[in-house]
Amino acid sequence: MSKREDGGFGRKRKTEVGHKIEDSGSHNSPIIAAFRVFQQELDSRYDKYERLVKISRDITIESKRTIFLLHRVTSVPDVEGILKEAEVKLDGVRQKIGLIAEELRGEDLYQFHRAITPGIQEYVEAVSFHHFIKHRSLISLEEINARLVFIRDSKGSDESPSVLTFQIPASDFLLGIADLTGELMRMCISSVGNGDMDTPFQLSGFLREIHDGFALIGNTGPYEVSKKLHTLRQSLGKVEDACYTLRVRGSEIPTHMLADVFSSRAVPLDADDNMA
Amino acid sequence: MSVTEMFSYIQGFLSADQDIREDIRKVVQVLEQTAREILTVLQSVHQPTGFKDIPSKCTKARELFCTVRKHTGELKTKFPAEQYYRYHELWRFVLQRLAFLAAFVVYLESEALVTREEVAQILAIEVDREKGFHLDVEDYLAGVLIMASELSRLAVNSVTAGDYGRPLRISNFINELDSGFRLLNLKNDPLRKRYDGLKYDVKKIEEVVYDLSIRGLAKEQEQEPGEEK
Numbered sequence: 001m002s003k004r005e006d007g008g009f010g011r012k013r014k015t016e017v018g019h020k021i022e023d024s025g026s027h028n029s030p031i032i033a034a035f036r037v038f039q040q041e042l043d044s045r046y047d048k049y050e051r052l053v054k055i056s057r058d059i060t061i062e063s064k065r066t067i068f069l070l071h072r073v074t075s076v077p078d079v080e081g082i083l084k085e086a087e088v089k090l091d092g093v094r095q096k097i098g099l100i101a102e103e104l105r106g107e108d109l110y111q112f113h114r115a116i117t118p119g120i121q122e123y124v125e126a127v128s129f130h131h132f133i134k135h136r137s138l139i140s141l142e143e144i145n146a147r148l149v150f151i152r153d154s155k156g157s158d159e160s161p162s163v164l165t166f167q168i169p170a171s172d173f174l175l176g177i178a179d180l181t182g183e184l185m186r187m188c189i190s191s192v193g194n195g196d197m198d199t200p201f202q203l204s205g206f207l208r209e210i211h212d213g214f215a216l217i218g219n220t221g222p223y224e225v226s227k228k229l230h231t232l233r234q235s236l237g238k239v240e241d242a243c244y245t246l247r248v249r250g251s252e253i254p255t256h257m258l259a260d261v262f263s264s265r266a267v268p269l270d271a272d273d274n275m276a
Numbered sequence: 277m278s279v280t281e282m283f284s285y286i287q288g289f290l291s292a293d294q295d296i297r298e299d300i301r302k303v304v305q306v307l308e309q310t311a312r313e314i315l316t317v318l319q320s321v322h323q324p325t326g327f328k329d330i331p332s333k334c335t336k337a338r339e340l341f342c343t344v345r346k347h348t349g350e351l352k353t354k355f356p357a358e359q360y361y362r363y364h365e366l367w368r369f370v371l372q373r374l375a376f377l378a379a380f381v382v383y384l385e386s387e388a389l390v391t392r393e394e395v396a397q398i399l400a401i402e403v404d405r406e407k408g409f410h411l412d413v414e415d416y417l418a419g420v421l422i423m424a425s426e427l428s429r430l431a432v433n434s435v436t437a438g439d440y441g442r443p444l445r446i447s448n449f450i451n452e453l454d455s456g457f458r459l460l461n462l463k464n465d466p467l468r469k470r471y472d473g474l475k476y477d478v479k480k481i482e483e484v485v486y487d488l489s490i491r492g493l494a495k496e497q498e499q500e501p502g503e504e505k
Binding site for chain 1: 294452
């Protein structure tokens with residue numbers, strides 16, 4: 001980089017001198033005037049993009065924290081308390097999505113999609129995980145979108161407060177759900193560790209349904225789906241193995257010992273997951 | 277809503293999206309074909325014989341732009357107007373080529389830089405995003421940069437054809453473009469990469485001008501010969 005700069009420097013200086021003379025002669029040359037307009041347009045576009053990247057990163061971090069919090073439900077008695085706390089965190093995330101909606105007011109969502117897609121996917125993952133723990137079912141796209149309605153009072157004017165909405169693109173929803181399966185797999189393994197014998201079977205059924213759902217999507221989805229599908233299959237395999245072990249060993253070993261047998265098996269599985 | 281229902285609902289979205297993409301791709305293919313035809317017409321200005329009737333080549337190119345306008349009109353109907361950037365990648369390339377061709381025609385006619393409004397007019401599209409199918413500023417700038425390298429080639433060939441005045445005018449024009457681009461704060465993206473090539477075009481033209489001026493071939497032009505290295 002610096003080398004290229006050096007190479008061009010001598011010449012650049014020369015032309016710059018040449019231009020100074022030219023510019024002072026025709027300061028309002030139409031080309032220069034036009035490029036000043038482009039400069040402003042591009043700068044404001046890039047600035048907006050950067051702001052959105054920042055918001056998206058905050059959303060990712062907060063959502064990840066919520067997911068970690070939700071993983072604790074398998075080991076504590078007070079499930080309700082954790083769900084409430086997660087709900088509060090998710091509200092915070094939604095406020096941030098409100099900021100995105102504000103930035104994108106009157107803009108084309110897809111122009112800035114690359115900036116926000118990681119955050120949005122993480123949010124889908126967190127909110128659907130929360131929903132699953134609460135209702136044991138898959139959250140729908142409408143349910144997510146219904147909570148992304150923001151009411152903003154317009155500053156310093158007597159206009160009625162405006163309503164902003166944010167619609168999650170179907171592709172981001174899909175990718176978020178694909179990530180959800182990884183969380184469910186972890187939840188399955190840790191719940192066995194805590195002697196919960198029902199959750200793994202529920203989870204394996206649910207994961208299988210999601211897996212079949214992705215088979216329906218096939219390659220009509222975005223490019224990333226095929227990559228995530230591979231991980232999904234691995235997660236499903238782990239959960240199915242866990243259920244298998246529970247069934248086979250469950251009849252042989254007393255329940256209180258089963259947990260020990262399983263958690264010793266679960267350790268390598270968990271380590272493997274971190275690599276993926 | 278069951279998991280299966282949810283997935284078939286999403287599937288509906290995705291296949292609708294794919295149908296739109298398919299439709300757009302068909303129109304873009306026709307546009308690319310026309311763009312190639314225009315390019316072929318304009319390429320002949322590099323021939324020594326082509327120099328004599330640049331105006332007639334331009335007229336012919338302008339006629340072909342009528343076809344382009346028909347197809348851009350068709351393209352607009354293929355997708356919802358507010359989702360321009362969702363499918364932007366599909367026509368980005370061809371739109372840059374067309375912007376280049378329009379800019380080249382306008383340069384050959386009047387030796388001036390085409391404005392974004394003029395390009396939009398030639399292609400029968402809009403300048404503002406709000407008004408519908410528009411010319412993105414980055415695509416316009418990319419088209420202008422393609423033209424710059426075409427002009428550096430033209431400078432070389434015009435010397436071969438015995439037109440010694442043209443390289444000097446091109447040199448002034450490209451220099452002004454270069455200082456225009458230097459006003460922009462470009463990100464590390466394809467446009468920036470293309471802009472990085474502009475300095476080689478500038479250099480090439482400067483060399484042509486240098487060759488002409490040390491041989492006194494550019495004498496009839498009122499230039500500062502000391503300018504060029």
